[in-house]
Amino acid sequence: MPAAASGSRTLGRDLLGLALIALVGLGGYWLFPDNLAFLTRVISVALLVLSLDLIVGYCGIASLGQGALYGAGAYAAGIACVHGITDPVLLILIGAAAGAVMGLLMGAIMLRAHGLPQLVLSIAIVQLLHEAANKASSITGGSDGLSGMSPAPLFGVFEFDLWGRSAYLFGLGLLLIVFAVLRFVTRSPFGMICRGLKEDPLRISALGIYAFPVLLNMFVISGTVAGMGGALAAIATQVVGLDSVSFEVSANALVMLVLGGIGHLYGALIGTVIFMALEHIVAAINPFHWMTLVGAVLIAIVLFAPRGLSGTLDELARLLTRNRWGAGR
Amino acid sequence: MQTALSIAVDALAYGMALFIICIGLSLTMGLMRVVNLAHGAFAMIGGYIASYAARDLGLGYAFGIVLAMIGTVLIAVPLERLLYRRIYDRSELSQVLMTIGITFCVIGITNYFFGPTLKTIPLPAELARSVDLGFRGIAGHRLFVIASGLVVAGGLWFLIERTGFGIHLRAAVENAPMARALGIRTEIIYAASFALAIGLAAFGGVVGAEFLPIEPYYALRYMVTFLVVVSVGGAGSIPGALAACLLLGAIDVTARYLVPDFGNFFFYLAVILVVCAFPRGLMGRAQ
Numbered sequence: 001m002p003a004a005a006s007g008s009r010t011l012g013r014d015l016l017g018l019a020l021i022a023l024v025g026l027g028g029y030w031l032f033p034d035n036l037a038f039l040t041r042v043i044s045v046a047l048l049v050l051s052l053d054l055i056v057g058y059c060g061i062a063s064l065g066q067g068a069l070y071g072a073g074a075y076a077a078g079i080a081c082v083h084g085i086t087d088p089v090l091l092i093l094i095g096a097a098a099g100a101v102m103g104l105l106m107g108a109i110m111l112r113a114h115g116l117p118q119l120v121l122s123i124a125i126v127q128l129l130h131e132a133a134n135k136a137s138s139i140t141g142g143s144d145g146l147s148g149m150s151p152a153p154l155f156g157v158f159e160f161d162l163w164g165r166s167a168y169l170f171g172l173g174l175l176l177i178v179f180a181v182l183r184f185v186t187r188s189p190f191g192m193i194c195r196g197l198k199e200d201p202l203r204i205s206a207l208g209i210y211a212f213p214v215l216l217n218m219f220v221i222s223g224t225v226a227g228m229g230g231a232l233a234a235i236a237t238q239v240v241g242l243d244s245v246s247f248e249v250s251a252n253a254l255v256m257l258v259l260g261g262i263g264h265l266y267g268a269l270i271g272t273v274i275f276m277a278l279e280h281i282v283a284a285i286n287p288f289h290w291m292t293l294v295g296a297v298l299i300a301i302v303l304f305a306p307r308g309l310s311g312t313l314d315e316l317a318r319l320l321t322r323n324r325w326g327a328g329r
Numbered sequence: 330m331q332t333a334l335s336i337a338v339d340a341l342a343y344g345m346a347l348f349i350i351c352i353g354l355s356l357t358m359g360l361m362r363v364v365n366l367a368h369g370a371f372a373m374i375g376g377y378i379a380s381y382a383a384r385d386l387g388l389g390y391a392f393g394i395v396l397a398m399i400g401t402v403l404i405a406v407p408l409e410r411l412l413y414r415r416i417y418d419r420s421e422l423s424q425v426l427m428t429i430g431i432t433f434c435v436i437g438i439t440n441y442f443f444g445p446t447l448k449t450i451p452l453p454a455e456l457a458r459s460v461d462l463g464f465r466g467i468a469g470h471r472l473f474v475i476a477s478g479l480v481v482a483g484g485l486w487f488l489i490e491r492t493g494f495g496i497h498l499r500a501a502v503e504n505a506p507m508a509r510a511l512g513i514r515t516e517i518i519y520a521a522s523f524a525l526a527i528g529l530a531a532f533g534g535v536v537g538a539e540f541l542p543i544e545p546y547y548a549l550r551y552m553v554t555f556l557v558v559v560s561v562g563g564a565g566s567i568p569g570a571l572a573a574c575l576l577l578g579a580i581d582v583t584a585r586y587l588v589p590d591f592g593n594f595f596f597y598l599a600v601i602l603v604v605c606a607f608p609r610g611l612m613g614r615a616q
Contacts, residue, residue, distance in 0.1 A: 056422070062421060062422045062425065109601065109605065112604075112608055113605075113608040115421060116358070116364060116421065116560050117560050117609065117610065119421070119556075120556060120560040120561075120600065120604060123557065124597045124600040124601045124604070125597075125601065127553065127597045128597040128601065131592045131593050131597065132594065134592060135591055135592070135594065247553060251429065255429075258422075258426055288437045288440040289437060290437075291433045291434075291436050292434050292437030292441075293437075294430070295429075295430040295433030295436075295437065296430065296434055297430070298429060299412065301426070302423050302426050302430070303412075303415060303427075
């Protein structure tokens with residue numbers, strides 16, 4: 001891999017990527033000032049999809065239960081806020097901690113099985129939590145949702161107003177920090193071991209590495225990120241609904257990730273933005289047309305672009321540059 | 330005592346209805362190695378056809394079942410040739426994604442043609458009345474479902490273990506290139522077993538409509554249930570699927586009778602416990 005060979009070049013590329021994300025985010029802020037609540041939701045879901053990418057893309061573990069981690073963060077932040085802890089940064093940390101604990105639990109359970117039973121375990125966990133959150137309505141508000149939160153101003157200055165400006169910028173800042181950290185994590189030796197476990201578990205174990213703690217670590221990191229996403233949604237909308245811990249959220253997150261490209265942090269972001277923008281437009285016209293469209297897109301991706309949009313773009317770029325070299329010779 | 334008996338009968342009938350639908354999924358997953366999440370969508374299509382034939386055309390229940398099975402297979406076979414054939418040897422994730430995609434498409438299209446309302450399949454008089462067993466009566470439909478489940482289980486076991494087709498199928502599963510070298514047309518075997526699985530799904534969708542009502546979200550709502558049941562039983566095993574369906578059906582029905590406000594909580598709790606204890610399913614084979 002050339003990544004290790006030229007550290008300063010990758011650093012430059014990372015800074016460029018971060019600047020690009022910030023630019024797009026700020027562009028959204030100026031272009032769609034009336035839709036900031038929706039854009040904040042996109043950021044919160046982007047965090048969820050990033051966290052799913054850590055498990056699916058970097059460890060090769062298929063999961064349809066990522067909503068469990070997201071919902072844990074959302075409910076933890078929501079409950080803390082209702083009970084008087086209103087500092088938004090602290091709430092994000094609480095959400096992250098709850099997500100991490102849930103990630104630890106979920107990883108410990110899911111890593112017992114492999115393949116299909118593993119996938120089923122992930123579904124069972126998220127469904128179990130959904131029913132539990134529904135039943136424990138005295139704490140979670142049940143099917144009415146948890147409401148009555150009023151987060152304090154960010155850093156004591158910026159109010160969370162009706163237009164959602166501070167919520168959006170807060171979310172964008174959070175996304176940038178998380179993205180930078182994840183770039184670092186996925187490129188670290190730890191991230192490399194995870195990729196190795198995905199490609200060839202036998203060889204990694206022959207190198208003397210025990211897979212379970214490594215993967216469990218990744219589950220905890222993933223839970224932290226997803227929990228932050230949930231907490232951000234709770235702060236921005238000031239409501240936590242039962243749908244935040246549901247199979248639908250988890251399945252949608254997987255679809256977004258696949259659309260963008262698995263094993264690619266940028267892919268996770270691209271997939272989220274495209275999917276949610278399309279959903280916003282088409283589902284408003286007719287939700288059933290939306291389902292048909294998503295289904296058709298999924299089939300097309302599996303058949304024609306198994307590496308998702310970002311992977312296909314990569315391939316195209318490689319083909320183009322190769323052709324140019326060929327023409328030059 | 331009366332409650333216990335009616336819970337037991339309902340649980341048994343529900344488990345059998347689950348079994349008729351899920352056994353096809355278990356076969357495609359265990360024998361053909363395809364995670365077909367669209368299986369529930371085919372059961373739903375069967376239900377819609379039967380409802381259309383029996384209620385709107387007034388053709389009767391038995392005719393509705395036959396039409397549903399034939400119609401669903403006719404819809405599924407082109408899909409097998411066009412789509413499924415391309416994912417037989419792809420990763421589980423690709424299979425999951427493509428079949429979720431098919432499910433979404435089926436839901437969207439079904440709703441476009443039939444609308445979002447619930448479809449009923451009228452029962453014939455013989456099944457609608459209760460059958461007297463001497464000490465108490467049992468709804469005829471429940472008995473019919475239980476009997477159908479037993480017939481399906483026995484028939485499939487005979488087909489796979491005792492007939493030439495079953496030998497060819499098992500050979501194709503065990504080692505496809507070698508089976509082809511011996512002159513077995515594996516693609517025909519695969520297509521036939523896929524059609525069989527889909528036909529059973531349609532049959533189960535119709536007879537199980539009393540438990541799992543037919544509506545456009547059927548495919549998505551019960552997709553998880555079917556998948557869970559199959560992997561708890563161990564993919565590809567008929568006794569495993571039967572055991573899982575009866576066990577989970579019993580837990581689900583009992584919980585719904587006794588603690589209805591917990592919803593599916595105990596169902597999924599049981600699933601987690603079973604999968605943790607038997608990571609390959611109750612009777613799954615080592616891979």
